[in-house]
Structure formats: C-alpha cells, structure tokens
Amino acid sequence: MASKTPRKDKDGNVTSYQIEVYRGRDSEGKKLKPYSMTWQIPEGWKSENKIKKELDRVAAQFEIDCKAGSVPLEKKTFKQYSDYVMELKERDFKHRTIHRYKEVLVRINEEFGHVKLTDITGLHLNRFYMKLGKPGANKRTGEPLSSQTINQHHRLIHMIFAQAVKEHIFMYNVADTATPPKIEKHEAEFFELEEVLAIRDALIQQPLKWQAITDLLIDTGARRGEILGLQWENIDFKNNKIEIQGNLQYTPEQGIYLEDSTKTDEDRTVTIAPEIMRILAAHRKEQLQYKLQCGDYWIETGFCFTQEDGTPMYPSQINGWQQKFSEDYSLPYIHPHKFRHTQASLLYFSGEDPVTISNRLGHKHVSTTQNIYGHIMKGADERASNKIASMPYRRNSPNSKAK
Structure with missing residues (x-):
C-alpha cells in the first residue's frame, strides 16, 4: 500500500503529500529507491474528508500505475543518467572502451543531454541519426558520419536505456523503437603478396627496431598494441615463438598503459619465422648496447620496443612511421591493421581452416573472423573449387573397359 506523508509550509499548514510506493530489493538485498510523487492540495480545498478522499484516490491510482510500470522513477536528464551508467560500466569494461563511449557521448549530449531521460522517444533518436548522416556532422572534416559510426551511437544509447529497463525506469528499451541506418559493409583491404615482398625489400634499409615491428605485424597479424605490448620475457628465441599477453593502449586520461589481456581474455602463443x-x-642486442650508453637516462620497462629513454611507445608512432616509410619508397599506403588483414588472406588462400586463423588473430569467436573476412573466404573457396574442377574424377573414361 502507498505511503502518504504530509508536507507543510512555513506556517505549519499541510499543502501537499509525498506519495511513495515500495519497489522491492535488488539482487544484493538492498532496498530500491521507492516510486515517488507529490500531490498538491488544490487551492481553496478546506474539507479534510474531501482532501482525504482525493488523496486516497490519487495514491491508489499511482500504486496501480507503478505496478504496471508506467510511472517514471527518475527526473534526471539523459546526461545525468548516462554519466551514472558510464560510472557503473567502468567496473566491467576496458578503459579504452569507456574512453570511446565518452567521446561518442559528447555528440549525443549536445543533442539531447538536457532532455529528461523519460521524455526521450524513438522520434528523438531517429531525428538524431538522420542529422548525423548529413554533411557537417563530422566537425573536423565537414562530412556526414558513416553508417557504422552512427550505429556506434545507437548501440551506446541502447546500452544506456537497457540499464534504465533493468532498473525498472522503463518497461521497454526506447532505442528499440528507433531505426538506425543499415551498416554499409566495407571489405577489409589487404596487401597482395608482391606488395608484401616490396615492403620487406625496402625494410632492409631501415633501423632494426622498425624492421622487427613491421615484420612481426606482417608475420603474426597481431594488433599494433599487441606488438608494442611485447616484453622480452614473452620472446622464446629457442623455439621461435612469442606469447601475446597484453595490448598497449593510450588515452589522454590514463596515458600509455598495458591492458592485462587481449580481446579474447586469454594469452596466445604465435610461431614466428626464423629469419x-x-x-x-639483432634488435635486442642493439637495444642492450644503447641501454649501456644511456646509463641513468635509461628507464627499464622490459618492453621490446621503446622510446629513446626506454619507456613504452605510443601506438600512434607506428602509424606515423609507416606512413612516412611508404611515401619515401613509393609503396602502397601502409596502415598497421592492413597487415592483419593480409595475414588472414594469406592463411585463407594457403588453405588454413577458420579456427586456426581465428586463434592466430586472437578473435574471441570464429564467427568474428568469418564476418570480417567473408569476401576473402569466398575467393579462397572459388580457387579451391577451380582446383577440384580441374582434377580427373576417374582414372579411366566412362567408355573404357577393364582389361
């Protein structure tokens, strides 16, 4: 039954009632904040019986509405609630994921951060998504946002409203009533074998550190942060293997940091070509010699690839160096992730199965590998089919007779 608490003015006269309805307890047994509303006594009402009768009616209806899930719990704005959700999710999500969410939230909050959470509808969201798809949405380039980026906004909004549903603020997820644009799939680009050979030929003239970084990207298909996260204790020179344990990342708030695990939450061991x-x-030997020359200037971190003082590298340094390298030698545009796609294509065309490829790339699910590289798999399948078609099915023609 709803509780009714009188509220008095400075003269001691009852002017309103605070009506509250019990919501139950959460999974940890803590009492949830009750549903609450204020009923103001209409001006001129003096009859206590009349006031009591109307108060009872309002309280009873409020309790019915609460049980039906049609009463909003909070009067918070979208920004206030989204800030709360981000704080909540920081316990479970990786730092770079939260950092990206907060970047996306800036644009979302500019649109309706000031609006009450419970006032937002699918219409608000659809208009927002259409606005993002128009020129000028990207303030840096003046271009529209891609369908993939717009869907990133939608997924974040959906996550925020999912939390509101979980807390019984809504009976359904408002984001489910919106229609984000269909994602335009872009095929992952990869280097042809001849291009890889040209890159490796040009690498011979580069510092050993950059030779090793680029060759490892080509040979392992690892993410750039995984290569920069390698420490000498992860290198097994005897058996030509490396163990990928972490992913080096950077955000302005946290600086350079090493995540404890990769996307699969498991370490993986990758075999490396002897050369x-x-x-x-050779890079290890050169680093040790340089370390001795530096003396106290050197900061020991144990990383295979470092800055001049021994501290970890910024992931973006790989992009900058490889872009200049490709321009200096008139090579195709080089992006670290393109080597990852190249590794996948080489493995597919050599006949490796999706599970092996997925494990080497560090995907949590084989389906992820198949979704990203579906067009490559199709090409590999066509090549295999052509090979099969060229094979004779019988040693003898149908008309030949055994002798």
Whole structure:
C-alpha cells in the first residue's frame, strides 16, 4: 500500500503529500529507491474528508500505475543518467572502451543531454541519426558520419536505456523503437603478396627496431598494441615463438598503459619465422648496447620496443612511421591493421581452416573472423573449387573397359 506523508509550509499548514510506493530489493538485498510523487492540495480545498478522499484516490491510482510500470522513477536528464551508467560500466569494461563511449557521448549530449531521460522517444533518436548522416556532422572534416559510426551511437544509447529497463525506469528499451541506418559493409583491404615482398625489400634499409615491428605485424597479424605490448620475457628465441599477453593502449586520461589481456581474455602463443626472430635478436642486442650508453637516462620497462629513454611507445608512432616509410619508397599506403588483414588472406588462400586463423588473430569467436573476412573466404573457396574442377574424377573414361 502507498505511503502518504504530509508536507507543510512555513506556517505549519499541510499543502501537499509525498506519495511513495515500495519497489522491492535488488539482487544484493538492498532496498530500491521507492516510486515517488507529490500531490498538491488544490487551492481553496478546506474539507479534510474531501482532501482525504482525493488523496486516497490519487495514491491508489499511482500504486496501480507503478505496478504496471508506467510511472517514471527518475527526473534526471539523459546526461545525468548516462554519466551514472558510464560510472557503473567502468567496473566491467576496458578503459579504452569507456574512453570511446565518452567521446561518442559528447555528440549525443549536445543533442539531447538536457532532455529528461523519460521524455526521450524513438522520434528523438531517429531525428538524431538522420542529422548525423548529413554533411557537417563530422566537425573536423565537414562530412556526414558513416553508417557504422552512427550505429556506434545507437548501440551506446541502447546500452544506456537497457540499464534504465533493468532498473525498472522503463518497461521497454526506447532505442528499440528507433531505426538506425543499415551498416554499409566495407571489405577489409589487404596487401597482395608482391606488395608484401616490396615492403620487406625496402625494410632492409631501415633501423632494426622498425624492421622487427613491421615484420612481426606482417608475420603474426597481431594488433599494433599487441606488438608494442611485447616484453622480452614473452620472446622464446629457442623455439621461435612469442606469447601475446597484453595490448598497449593510450588515452589522454590514463596515458600509455598495458591492458592485462587481449580481446579474447586469454594469452596466445604465435610461431614466428626464423629469419624474423634473427632480426628481433639483432634488435635486442642493439637495444642492450644503447641501454649501456644511456646509463641513468635509461628507464627499464622490459618492453621490446621503446622510446629513446626506454619507456613504452605510443601506438600512434607506428602509424606515423609507416606512413612516412611508404611515401619515401613509393609503396602502397601502409596502415598497421592492413597487415592483419593480409595475414588472414594469406592463411585463407594457403588453405588454413577458420579456427586456426581465428586463434592466430586472437578473435574471441570464429564467427568474428568469418564476418570480417567473408569476401576473402569466398575467393579462397572459388580457387579451391577451380582446383577440384580441374582434377580427373576417374582414372579411366566412362567408355573404357577393364582389361
């Protein structure tokens, strides 16, 4: 039954009632904040019986509405509630994920951060998504946002409203009533074998550190942060293997940091070509010599690839160096992730199965590998089919007779 608490003015006269309805307890047994509303006594009402009768009616209806899930719990704005959700999710999500969410929230809050959470409708969201798809949405380039980026906004909004549903603020997810644009799929670009050979030929003239970084990207298909996260204790020179344990990341709030695990939440061991291990060993020797020359200037961190003082590198340094490298040698545009796609294509065309490829790339699910590289798999399948078609099915023609 709803509780009714009188509220008095400075003269001691009852002017309103605070009506509250019990909401129950959460999964940890803590009492949830009750549903609440204020009923103001209409001006001129003096009859206590009349006031009591109307108060009872309002309270009873409020309780019915609460049980039906049609009464909003909060009067918070979208920004206030989204800030709360971000704080809540920081316990479970990786730092770079939260950082990206907060970047996206800036644009969302500019649109309706001031609006009450419970006033937002699918119409608000649809208009917002259409606005993002128009020229000028990207303030840096003046271009529209891609369908993929717009869907990133939608997924974040959906997550925020999902929390509101979980807390019984809504009976349904408002984001489910909106229609984000269909994602335009872009095929992952990769280097042809001849291009890889040209890159490796040009690498011979580069510092050992950059030879090793680029060769490892090509040979492992690892993410750039995973290569920069390698420490010498992860290198098994005897058996030509490396163990990928972490992913080096950077955000302005946290600086350079090493995540404890990769996307699969599991370490993975990758076999490396002997010639690349020799380059890595030569780089190790060179680093040790440089360390002795630096003396106290050197900061020991144990990373394979460092800045001049021994501290970890910024992930973006790989992009900057490889872009200049490709321009200096008139090579195709080089992006670290393109080597990842190249590794996948080489493995597919060599006949490796999706599970092996997924494990080497560090995907949590084989379906992720198949979704990203579906067009490559199709090409590999067509090549396999052509090979099968060229094979004879019988040693003898149908008309030949055994002798």
